[in-house]
Amino acid sequence: MKTALVHFNHSSNENLTTWPDMRTSKWKPNYGDMLVCAAILREVPMEDTVRIGFGGVLSQPVDRALIRGSTYLHNNMDFEAVNKTLDSIDAPLAIVGLGAQNPTQDVGFLDQNEGAKGFVARLDERSKSISVRGQFTADLLERLGAKNIRITGCPSLFYTLKCPQVSIPARLSSRKRAIGISLHSGLMGNIYCVAPKEARRAHVDAIQYGIKECAKLSLFEQGVMTEFKVADSQLPMIERMEAAAAVIKNIAGENELTPQDLVRHMVSVRSIEEWLSLAAELDAIIGFRFHGNMVALLQGKPCFYFVYDSRITEFCQLYKLPYQDVREEWKDPVQAMMEHDWDAANAAIQACQNELKLFYQENGFSIATSDPANKKEKQSDCGAGI
Template sequence: MSETAPPPLFRIAAPGERICFWGAPAHVGAHASLAAGLAATGANTGNLFIGHGLFHGTDCAQKAFHPGFGAIPPERLHEHFDRVFVPASNFVGNGVDLTEHAAYFAKAKVPIFCFGLGSQIRPGEKPALKPGTERMLRLMGERGSIGVRGAFTAQVLWDMGIRDVSIVGCPSLLGLRAETLQRLGRAVPARDKVALNLSNNVRRHALHPEPMRLSENGLFQRLLGENAYYVLQNEQPEMEFLAAMAAGDNRAATAAAQNVAALFGISASRDDLRTFLERRVRIFFSVDDWVGCMQTMTVSIGSRFHGNIAALLAGVPALFLVHDMRTRELCELLRVPHLLLDRPVAAEEILDRAAEADYRPFLAQLGRLTMEWRLFLRRNGLDIAMHADPSEVAPAAAA
């Protein structure tokens, strides 16, 4: 994006404060390989939207990501920073271990502001959090109101006895601009140039794994023949294919293509598959580059929440394919067009639903969400600065 682009609609105001960021990253530096770049994102490029949204959406005297627990003793953190901002991801999960982080921040003498906390626990699943993870969650609750992604995560924390929570969605939305909403309000979804994102490597976590597999496979197969681009976030076989192509290793590329074909239930000998993988697969390690690419698309479809957020930040309509509670609670809160994969959904039905995507409910909801953000920030001793009223940016679309 241009440095002269209009400012985002929303800014978190922390005048005079020195803010330490710890959590999802905002940027990735130079990296020698795709694997190294992915590791720098926290193993999922979608995390960049969380960190980028909160970091660049905050106005303060000084801000920086934490240099590492060995660089600043926790007892002296307050000498360098006045507050810790946590751009959070799916910390509320039975496999997450935040023991080291809890031990560090418990000794620090600064408030903690957490925005975007989500749960990886499935409905009916009994929480079995690591002791250190539960300690970190309780610590954040003691130091301020926790901003959670949706009602499901709020309920999980409530059942744990953590009650000071605010349902605020994801900080990636802090990147919205007036021109974005105006474009989104006018946009008509079309198949002219489709951005595709999928979660084929996490199907075991789905609410309905088999319907998800059949739906994603059918959509992938259907879009091989369309003007479509497949945007990755951390899909290993696809990334191995890109790495092999970059290295000029045709044998490794062929093996990776066979693994991709097996995942999507198609023949590895199909010429259109190899052509698609060679020409139509993308991965981004920069939010600005990702959003810039999305600005050339006419619609985004897929089960990756932040893959579709990239489209919304570009003013391009998206259809969210919901496969887990993390995506579902966000889609329900934001009132974005979404389709629950609780049954096998034919590719044509998905494409038809995408063509009908209506963003008037989202634009209307944004005004209500802004008020919740204002209350959330003030509960944490912060404020919100508005460069425009979202309810007035695209009045015809939000009516």
């Protein structure tokens, strides 16, 4: 059975899900996308695949198509390109982990977008069900005419093929704690952020907290070039310090932070496996990145989100995770994690894994029970892919 992998933009090297050097590659990887792609390919074994990107036309027959879900539902999406690709695939469609992107949870924000309505109509007609990231996306899809919806969360949370069970490490309550902070210092006033000034400023509070309250602090960059330069040990120290100063200026932290603070603690990863390995050494991860905090959950560690858009808010509400709006007064994230009901979070995560399995099954995909063997995949001849 041949499967079209639609909008999969991962790369790999020697059985690892890796990405190129941000400094030298024209292709700038999205670390979260890498995790999503890798997770899906581990969860559903597929013998024969061909990759195609949005905007391409599939020129060979396939038996089915699996679309890597992301936050496609927004007004900046090129739905003409998306629908062109879907119309070229003469086979059933299945999209896993579809999400909506808006500064606020306004369920009517796509009411006038005919391309979005066409996209949803195609999915609803040609899929047994549609997998979505949360209730906000489900409500939006229903408003746009979809009927068969399963709320599964993001498939990346089940990368290990097991259901994460989060517990509080004993060290978290002590000053010996090791904390990670997922950074997103480039937030601007657009569809990705309702309060950019507050979101950037919250980085200062989080970093100061990590320096003062933790024995070990890791600041995880996730694809913002200035942050990457701070972590890049191949660069001369003067360039790293200049990049650190630029990050600090952007988050209005000149009076509280020094470039040395960032250089000392900034971390960069080049593969999913390295990312998870570093997360395993920490007691928790707090911060601003959807997948940057998720790697803690994948290791059974708690996390705390600073939210600033519909996407991350929806995620936290679905999985019953602790969070605060960046516009709210600062609260101690460790205390919030210590007091949180993780049994409720674990139950919510388990419910989503159950829904994800049902989604795969009803759309005709077998589910892996152990790490799948590595399969070779062919590149579409229509110019798609990475």
